[in-house]
Amino acid sequence: MQIGVFTMSQRLPAEELQGIPGGTLITETPEEGRQLAMLIARHTIHQIQPNPDALKAGRPEYAVDPDSLTAAAQVVAIEFQTIAAANNYWR
Numbered sequence: 580m581q582i583g584v585f586t587m588s589q590r591l592p593a594e595e596l597q598g599i600p601g602g603t604l605i606t607e608t609p610e611e612g613r614q615l616a617m618l619i620a621r622h623t624i625h626q627i628q629p630n631p632d633a634l635k636a637g638r639p640e641y642a643v644d645p646d647s648l649t650a651a652a653q654v655v656a657i658e659f660q661t662i663a664a665a666n667n668y669w670r
Contacts, residue, residue, distance in 0.1 A: 589631060590629045590630065591625050591629050595622060596622065596625050596626055598619070598622060599619065600618050600619065604665040605665060606662065606666060609666075609668050612663060616655050616662055617655055619658045620654045620655045623654070623658075
């Protein structure tokens with residue numbers, strides 16, 4: 580199947596498509612929780628667009644767009660909020 584100039588036969592590895600890497604939101608420290616939030620956010624994007632060439636093709640545009648970067652930061656913040664609640668960081 581071809582979408583645009585990219586063929587869907589090019590896919591990221593299965594481990595890049597896991598919704599919850601490691602299968603848990605529980606972390607030892609808030610810093611580990613933040614890193615997990617970043618990883619989950621990346622995996623979410625990979626699930627939406629599993630073609631590595633398509634991801635790379637869009638990077639020059641969103642990497643310098645303040646609105647895109649702010650939106651990405653918001654996704655990470657929401658993921659971290661979920662992880663913080665699961666770990667009871669704010670007790």
